Amino acid sequence: MKGLFLNLLTIKDLRSKFLFTLFILFIFRVGSYLPIPGIDPVALRSYFKSQSDFSITNYFDFFSGGAFSNFSIFMLSIGPYISASIIIQLLVYSFPSLKKNARRG
Template identity: 40%
Template sequence: MAGFTESLRNIWKIDELRTRILYTMGLLMIYRLGAYVTLPGVDAQALAAINAQSDPNNLFGLLDLFVGGAFSAAGIFALGIMPYITASIIIQLMGAVVPYFQKLQREGEEGRRKITQLTRYGTIA
């Protein structure tokens, strides 16, 4: 036991390792908090009533298990990367139809940066 506590002390003495551990723990805390932030437009009481009536051994219960309870709480992190992928697909389709996006696609690096920025805005919207 003394060796274990000595190892922990040595870990905290190394600045870079301590910074990385604290950064990782901070990200985990943000993720856990974000799992309980309800999506805008979702009635939390109605969702709780539906979850109370449903069988926990179905597909939704399994999905909820994998995302740490964020699915049953309709947490903002339960969405995953789907909003970004959807925004990216929409921007790419607009590139085939809208002249402004066609021009951005031909501009090279600067156009690519602008498309990436618009995709991120679309993700939030």
């Protein structure tokens, strides 16, 4: 274990990758606490307090890392990207021009 930390401090490439990972984690944690403009935080807190402990919103908040209860910028995570990708893949079979573009890459 001691050798791992020594390598982390001495090898420049490993150190830069580790610091980049810490930076990205920091950005994600800060972004999960920045609320979306126009959302009333008091009303949102009262909504979450009124829910039972086993409601679907509490589970969604748990799996989003607490970002859903803050209604933060990063609460959506990768979901919209995956949904858009599935929709585009389905539309490729419906429209010939999209199919031609998909074959080109």
